[in-house]
Amino acid sequence: MTAHTSQNDKSDKAMVNQRRFLELLGQAGELAITGKRDEVFANPKLAKQYLKALQAFKEKRQIKITEGCVLSDDIRAKIAEWEELYNEDGIETDFSDLWIPPHQKGYDRLIVIPKGLKIQQAIDKCSKHFPIVQFPYQTFDEYSTENDRDSVDGNYAVWVRNEVLKNLSANDLKKRKILGITLLEHIQHIHKYSTETGKSLNKGFKTLCSGSRTYLGRVPGGTWDPEDLNGKEVLRFGSCTLEYSHSSWCAAVIVA
Secondary structure, X not given: OOOOOOHHHHHHHHHHHHHHHHHHHHHHHHHHHOOOOHHHHOOHHHHHHHXXXXXXXXXOOXXXXXXXXXXXXXXXXXXXXXXXXXXXXXXXXXXXXXXXXXXXXOOOEEEEEOXXXXXXXXXXXXXXXXXXXXXXXXXXXXXXXXXXXXXXXXXXXXXXXXXXXXXXXXXXXXXXXXXXXXXXXXXXXXHHHHHHHOOOOOOOOEEEOOOEEEOOOOEEEEXXXXXXXXXXXXXXXXXXXXOOOEOOEEEOEEEO
């Protein structure tokens, strides 16, 4: 089961449209104030992107950041790193229409998901770098059947909070309107972190993926087990109820 589109979802997207348009307008104003106005208005491609953003705002469509829009060098570098990672995994990508959510302080890890990426596909790619306990009778896509976000319709990106939240259940997060990471996003976060550092992400506790639900309606999560016979830590996935909270289950939260 994929994410459902409700009236509230449409309203949330409209708010994102408004915020993004204002952000684009603010960027243009900042460039003008700092004497770099020509970088926007003297560049036909860039000017076209601002007009496209304005039109999308008027029509209440989701505004896309494309190659011509104003992106910081840091964000461009992060996107390039993801392109390289997927290229090494043999996954073709085209992030020219990738929409990046507005950055918030304390949310510095960018996770980029390419169109069509499946959970089991991501697991198989990660398992080439570290051991992962597979389910004997079902795939991970059959295990995690409901997700707040997926890449069926296109690429997307989220920002992950630097610090996890402890002692909060999935229901607690929902009541506080805090968005949680999905199982696929968490797997890719682990993959990227391991590639960069050679270390295990979130070692010492279970990561609550409150943006996903298992086929039994539970909340999936991942944890690292002690080293196997080859001296490597093993990534294992389990689940808990929507009401369950404990200091050993920590929620990874995002901006989308």
